[in-house]
Amino acid sequence: MKNSQLYKGSLNTIIMKLLEENGRMYGYEITQKAKEITKGELNITEGALYPALHKLEAEDLLDVEVERVDNRLRKYYKLTEKGTKETVNRLSELEEFIKNMQTIVNPKLSY
Amino acid sequence: MKLSKQQIEHLYQFTRQHxxxxxxxxxxxxDHLANAIEAKWNESPNLSFEDALQMEFKKFGVFGFMDVVEKRQKALSKRYNKIVWHHFKTFFSVPKILLTVSLVFGLFFFIKTFNPNEVIIILFGLILIIILLELFQKNKAIKKRKQKTGKVWLFEQIIFGYGSFSGILMLPFHILNSISNSSIQQNDYILFGISLLSISMILTTYIIVKIIPSKAEDYLKETYPEYSLVN
Known part of the structure; x- marks a missing residue:
């Protein structure tokens, strides 16, 4: 990650967006997907991902499923109904944020 | 290449060591480490299991898994508090509120008639003894189960460790003890407030010591889909 501080505040939203698009996912898959989409720019660290997932789960925004895959148990996360609604809110919040940042960073582009 | 059963077992041991x-x-x-190691093997098939593991573990940072454990504890405590609150609210809605109200008034008149300090000391002393007995029994049961299955579940430990409530349970005892007799008995409002607070604390105690542990199995199954898979 180029500047992790900047991404930090949006980590939950990024996770929720990924789950919205991909249905259920497991932890490692999320880190890989984020890397893939951003062509290696966004590297969600393990130490940040799981706490974020667990927090979202505790807030009833995510639900979990467990399955036996290869010789091990795999925990999948997916959005709950509440989580799906919340994703819409958070994404529009994030878009608003991006818009404002753009105005600040590049005032000439705004009207 | 996929990890063998032994290697998975080794990873479990590795997490325990950390x-x-x-x-x-x-x-x-x-599962995370296993995925990462398998991905590493796809890139460089000659890498040893141990080296790949060390490389992946480093990504967790200097504190290793500690941060993840700590945050998980926090998240599950939050879940626990929600469950306690949910049960608590039922005592203030029909039909249980009838019981709650009679208990509050019962205590109110009791303290008014008798010496409040003595009543309170006896009351909370009794509660303390019940909690200690329960705690002792439950811990024995958990230990026994751990010996049998080799597994400890975080939420189970929170349920039987009574979340973070155990310290707060004795709080009203201290508050009430520090209020002098005369001022309590003269003011009905204070007396009523104390009765309400005491009954609320007793109900909370009852919820976390009795109700929730009796439903522990259900809550664990709800929290952990894998619970019935491996037990």
Whole structure:
């Protein structure tokens, strides 16, 4: 990650967006997907991902499923109904944020 | 290449060595490490299992899994508090509120008639003894189960460790004890407030010591889909 501080505040939203698009996912898959989409720019660290997932789960925004895959148990996360609604809110919040940042960073582009 | 059963077992051991006591977290971390190691092997097939593991573990940072464990504890405590609150609210809605109100008034008149300090000391002393007895019994049961299955579940430990409430339970005892007799008995409002507070605390105690542990199995199954898979 180029500047992790900047991404930090949006980590939950990024996770929720990924789950919205991909249905259920497991932890490692999320880190890989984020890397893939951003062509290696966004590297969600393990130490940040799981706490974020667990927090979202505790807030009833995510639900979990467990399955036996290869010789091990795999925990999948997916959005709950509440989580799906919340994703819409958070994404529009994030878009608003991006818009404002753009105005600040590049005032000439705004009207 | 996929990891063998032995290597998975080794990963479980690895998480235990790095202070992840709880089976639920161990399982999630084991799958993560296993995926990462398998991906590493796809890039460089000659890498040894141990080297690949060390490389992946480093990504967790200097504190290793500690941060993940700590945050998980926080998240599950939040879940626990929600469950307690949910049960608590039922005592203030029909039909249980009838019981609650009669208990509050019962205590109110009791303290008004008798010496409040003595009443309170006896009351909370009794509660303390009940809690200690329960705690002792439950811990024995958990230990026994751990010996049998080798697994400790974080949420189970929170349920039987009574979340973070155990310290707060004795709080009203201290508050009430520090209020002098005369001022309490003269003011009905204070007396009523104390009765309400005491009954609320007793109900909370009852919820976390009796109600929730009796439903522990259900809550664990709800929290951990893998619970019925491995037990």
């Amino acid at each position: 202070f992840v006591e709880y089976y639920d977290l161990q399982t999630e971390l084991v």
